[in-house]
Amino acid sequence: MTLQLGVLISGRGSNLQAILDAIAAGTLDARVRLVVANRPDAAGLTRAKAAGITTAVVEHKAFGDRTTFEHALVALLTRASCDWIVLAGFMRILTREFLSAFPERVVNIHPSLLPAFPGLDAQAQALAYGVHVTGCTVHLVDEGVDHGPILAQTTLEVEPADTRDILAGRLLEKEHALLIATLAAIASDRLSIEPAATGDARPTARWRGAPPRV
Numbered sequence: 124m125t126l127q128l129g130v131l132i133s134g135r136g137s138n139l140q141a142i143l144d145a146i147a148a149g150t151l152d153a154r155v156r157l158v159v160a161n162r163p164d165a166a167g168l169t170r171a172k173a174a175g176i177t178t179a180v181v182e183h184k185a186f187g188d189r190t191t192f193e194h195a196l197v198a199l200l201t202r203a204s205c206d207w208i209v210l211a212g213f214m215r216i217l218t219r220e221f222l223s224a225f226p227e228r229v230v231n232i233h234p235s236l237l238p239a240f241p242g243l244d245a246q247a248q249a250l251a252y253g254v255h256v257t258g259c260t261v262h263l264v265d266e267g268v269d270h271g272p273i274l275a276q277t278t279l280e281v282e283p284a285d286t287r288d289i290l291a292g293r294l295l296e297k298e299h300a301l302l303i304a305t306l307a308a309i310a311s312d313r314l315s316i317e318p319a320a321t322g323d324a325r326p327t328a329r330w331r332g333a334p335p336r337v
Protein backbone atom coordinates (compact mmCIF):
# COMPACT_ATOMS: atom_id res chain seq x y z
CA MET A 124 0.00 0.00 0.00
CA THR A 125 1.58 3.26 -1.11
CA LEU A 126 1.49 5.67 1.83
CA GLN A 127 0.10 9.08 0.95
CA LEU A 128 2.17 11.26 3.24
CA GLY A 129 1.69 14.72 4.61
CA VAL A 130 4.92 15.88 6.26
CA LEU A 131 4.93 18.67 8.84
CA ILE A 132 8.18 20.50 9.50
CA SER A 133 9.44 23.49 11.43
CA GLY A 134 13.06 23.71 10.35
CA ARG A 135 15.97 22.00 8.62
CA GLY A 136 14.03 19.07 7.17
CA SER A 137 16.72 16.37 7.19
CA ASN A 138 14.14 13.73 8.16
CA LEU A 139 11.95 14.96 5.31
CA GLN A 140 14.99 14.61 3.03
CA ALA A 141 15.50 11.04 4.24
CA ILE A 142 11.90 10.27 3.26
CA LEU A 143 12.31 11.86 -0.18
CA ASP A 144 15.59 10.00 -0.75
CA ALA A 145 14.12 6.66 0.31
CA ILE A 146 11.15 7.12 -2.03
CA ALA A 147 13.50 8.04 -4.89
CA ALA A 148 15.67 5.00 -4.11
CA GLY A 149 12.65 2.71 -4.09
CA THR A 150 13.12 1.64 -0.47
CA LEU A 151 9.93 3.33 0.76
CA ASP A 152 6.58 2.80 -0.93
CA ALA A 153 5.17 6.27 -0.36
CA ARG A 154 4.35 9.54 -2.02
CA VAL A 155 4.76 12.89 -0.28
CA ARG A 156 1.58 14.71 -1.24
CA LEU A 157 2.22 17.86 0.79
CA VAL A 158 4.86 19.42 3.04
CA VAL A 159 3.57 22.00 5.49
CA ALA A 160 5.78 24.27 7.59
CA ASN A 161 4.63 26.46 10.43
CA ARG A 162 7.53 28.82 9.75
CA PRO A 163 8.17 30.51 6.38
CA ASP A 164 11.95 30.25 6.88
CA ALA A 165 11.94 26.46 7.40
CA ALA A 166 14.86 25.20 5.30
CA GLY A 167 13.01 21.98 4.63
CA LEU A 168 10.66 23.89 2.31
CA THR A 169 13.55 24.33 -0.12
CA ARG A 170 14.28 20.60 0.00
CA ALA A 171 10.63 19.83 -0.78
CA LYS A 172 10.48 22.27 -3.67
CA ALA A 173 13.72 20.84 -5.10
CA ALA A 174 12.00 17.45 -5.17
CA GLY A 175 8.93 18.90 -6.89
CA ILE A 176 6.70 18.49 -3.82
CA THR A 177 3.81 20.86 -3.14
CA THR A 178 4.46 23.00 -0.07
CA ALA A 179 2.41 25.25 2.18
CA VAL A 180 3.21 27.58 5.04
CA VAL A 181 0.68 27.80 7.86
CA GLU A 182 2.12 30.19 10.41
CA HIS A 183 0.79 29.41 13.84
CA LYS A 184 1.39 33.03 14.83
CA ALA A 185 -1.20 34.16 12.27
CA PHE A 186 -4.01 32.33 14.11
CA GLY A 187 -5.74 33.46 17.27
CA ASP A 188 -5.82 29.99 18.82
CA ARG A 189 -4.69 26.42 18.34
CA THR A 190 -8.08 25.26 17.06
CA THR A 191 -8.18 27.51 14.01
CA PHE A 192 -4.50 26.81 13.29
CA GLU A 193 -5.15 23.07 13.38
CA HIS A 194 -8.31 23.38 11.27
CA ALA A 195 -6.22 25.09 8.61
CA LEU A 196 -3.66 22.27 8.71
CA VAL A 197 -6.35 19.58 8.50
CA ALA A 198 -8.05 21.30 5.57
CA LEU A 199 -4.82 21.40 3.56
CA LEU A 200 -3.79 17.84 4.40
CA THR A 201 -7.18 16.31 3.66
CA ARG A 202 -7.52 18.28 0.42
CA ALA A 203 -4.14 16.85 -0.60
CA SER A 204 -5.47 13.32 0.16
CA CYS A 205 -2.83 12.59 2.81
CA ASP A 206 -3.57 9.41 4.76
CA TRP A 207 -0.51 9.32 7.07
CA ILE A 208 1.00 12.39 8.71
CA VAL A 209 4.68 12.51 9.67
CA LEU A 210 5.92 15.08 12.18
CA ALA A 211 9.50 15.54 10.99
CA GLY A 212 10.89 18.12 13.38
CA PHE A 213 7.51 19.82 13.77
CA MET A 214 7.76 21.81 16.99
CA ARG A 215 4.09 22.45 17.81
CA ILE A 216 1.88 20.43 20.11
CA LEU A 217 -1.17 19.03 18.33
CA THR A 218 -4.53 18.66 20.03
CA ARG A 219 -7.57 16.46 19.47
CA GLU A 220 -8.76 18.92 16.81
CA PHE A 221 -5.95 17.75 14.56
CA LEU A 222 -5.45 14.18 15.77
CA SER A 223 -9.10 13.17 15.37
CA ALA A 224 -8.85 13.93 11.64
CA PHE A 225 -6.14 11.25 11.26
CA PRO A 226 -6.86 8.67 13.97
CA GLU A 227 -3.79 6.55 14.79
CA ARG A 228 -2.10 7.88 11.68
CA VAL A 229 0.14 10.63 12.99
CA VAL A 230 3.77 9.61 13.52
CA ASN A 231 6.55 11.57 15.25
CA ILE A 232 10.33 11.11 15.38
CA HIS A 233 12.06 12.21 18.58
CA PRO A 234 15.78 12.17 19.45
CA SER A 235 15.62 10.32 22.78
CA LEU A 236 14.51 7.02 24.24
CA LEU A 237 11.01 8.08 25.21
CA PRO A 238 9.55 8.41 27.76
CA ALA A 239 12.90 9.96 28.79
CA PHE A 240 13.57 13.53 27.71
CA PRO A 241 10.48 14.69 25.83
CA GLY A 242 10.32 18.29 24.64
CA LEU A 243 12.95 20.64 23.30
CA ASP A 244 16.61 19.70 22.83
CA ALA A 245 16.35 16.11 24.00
CA GLN A 246 20.00 15.57 23.11
CA ALA A 247 21.15 18.31 25.53
CA GLN A 248 18.74 17.01 28.17
CA ALA A 249 20.25 13.51 27.88
CA LEU A 250 23.85 14.81 28.14
CA ALA A 251 22.99 17.04 31.08
CA TYR A 252 21.41 14.10 32.89
CA GLY A 253 24.51 12.01 32.31
CA VAL A 254 22.93 9.00 30.60
CA HIS A 255 25.33 6.44 29.13
CA VAL A 256 22.85 5.24 26.52
CA THR A 257 20.39 7.31 24.54
CA GLY A 258 18.62 6.81 21.23
CA CYS A 259 15.61 7.82 19.23
CA THR A 260 11.96 6.90 19.05
CA VAL A 261 9.28 6.76 16.38
CA HIS A 262 5.84 6.86 17.95
CA LEU A 263 2.18 7.48 17.27
CA VAL A 264 1.17 10.94 18.42
CA ASP A 265 -1.37 11.58 21.14
CA GLU A 266 -2.13 14.81 22.96
CA GLY A 267 0.95 14.69 25.19
CA VAL A 268 4.33 16.19 24.34
CA ASP A 269 6.39 13.57 22.45
CA HIS A 270 3.93 11.05 23.83
CA GLY A 271 1.98 8.10 22.47
CA PRO A 272 2.40 4.41 21.63
CA ILE A 273 5.96 3.52 20.65
CA LEU A 274 6.41 2.06 17.17
CA ALA A 275 10.21 1.65 17.07
CA GLN A 276 13.29 2.65 19.03
CA THR A 277 17.01 2.38 18.61
CA THR A 278 19.84 2.98 21.04
CA LEU A 279 23.14 4.85 20.86
CA GLU A 280 25.95 4.81 23.43
CA VAL A 281 27.09 8.22 24.62
CA GLU A 282 30.83 8.69 24.03
CA PRO A 283 33.18 10.78 26.19
CA ALA A 284 33.81 13.12 23.25
CA ASP A 285 30.10 13.80 22.71
CA THR A 286 29.09 17.44 22.84
CA ARG A 287 25.44 18.32 22.29
CA ASP A 288 26.09 18.86 18.57
CA ILE A 289 28.20 15.75 18.07
CA LEU A 290 25.60 13.62 19.80
CA ALA A 291 22.76 15.24 17.84
CA GLY A 292 24.59 14.52 14.58
CA ARG A 293 25.22 10.88 15.48
CA LEU A 294 21.59 10.51 16.55
CA LEU A 295 20.32 12.10 13.37
CA GLU A 296 21.74 9.27 11.26
CA LYS A 297 19.87 6.81 13.46
CA GLU A 298 16.70 8.91 13.24
CA HIS A 299 16.70 8.85 9.46
CA ALA A 300 17.19 5.07 9.32
CA LEU A 301 14.60 4.37 12.01
CA LEU A 302 11.97 6.64 10.50
CA ILE A 303 12.35 5.09 7.04
CA ALA A 304 12.38 1.54 8.42
CA THR A 305 9.18 2.25 10.36
CA LEU A 306 7.33 3.89 7.48
CA ALA A 307 8.44 1.10 5.13
CA ALA A 308 7.10 -1.45 7.59
CA ILE A 309 3.73 0.31 7.71
CA ALA A 310 3.61 0.44 3.90
CA SER A 311 4.35 -3.28 3.63
CA ASP A 312 1.99 -4.31 6.46
CA ARG A 313 4.83 -5.57 8.66
CA LEU A 314 3.70 -3.03 11.23
CA SER A 315 0.03 -2.50 11.91
CA ILE A 316 -1.80 -0.43 14.48
CA GLU A 317 -4.62 -1.95 16.50
CA PRO A 318 -7.03 0.75 17.62
CA ALA A 319 -7.66 1.14 21.33
CA ALA A 320 -10.21 -1.42 22.57
CA THR A 321 -11.83 0.86 25.13
CA GLY A 322 -11.78 4.57 25.79
CA ASP A 323 -8.95 4.21 28.29
CA ALA A 324 -6.68 1.85 26.39
CA ARG A 325 -4.08 3.01 23.89
CA PRO A 326 -3.66 1.78 20.35
CA THR A 327 -1.10 -1.02 20.08
CA ALA A 328 1.71 -1.45 17.58
CA ARG A 329 1.92 -5.00 16.20
CA TRP A 330 5.09 -6.03 14.38
CA ARG A 331 5.16 -9.07 12.14
CA GLY A 332 8.71 -10.16 12.83
CA ALA A 333 11.23 -8.16 14.81
CA PRO A 334 11.10 -4.37 14.94
CA PRO A 335 14.01 -2.74 13.08
CA ARG A 336 17.46 -2.39 14.63
CA VAL A 337 19.25 0.41 12.82
Ligand code: GAR
Binds near residue numbers: 133
Ligand atom coordinates in the same frame (compact mmCIF):
# COMPACT_ATOMS: atom_id res chain seq x y z
C1 GAR B 1 15.13 15.99 14.76
O1 GAR B 1 16.23 15.70 15.59
C2 GAR B 1 13.85 15.47 15.36
O2 GAR B 1 13.99 14.23 16.00
C3 GAR B 1 13.55 16.56 16.35
O3 GAR B 1 13.82 17.74 15.65
C4 GAR B 1 14.87 17.49 14.73
C5 GAR B 1 14.43 17.94 13.36
O4 GAR B 1 15.46 17.80 12.44
N1 GAR B 1 12.20 16.50 16.80
C6 GAR B 1 11.85 16.74 18.06
O5 GAR B 1 12.63 17.08 18.92
C7 GAR B 1 10.37 16.56 18.35
N2 GAR B 1 10.12 16.79 19.72
P1 GAR B 1 15.16 17.86 10.88
O6 GAR B 1 14.33 19.15 10.67
O7 GAR B 1 16.50 17.96 10.25
O8 GAR B 1 14.39 16.63 10.51
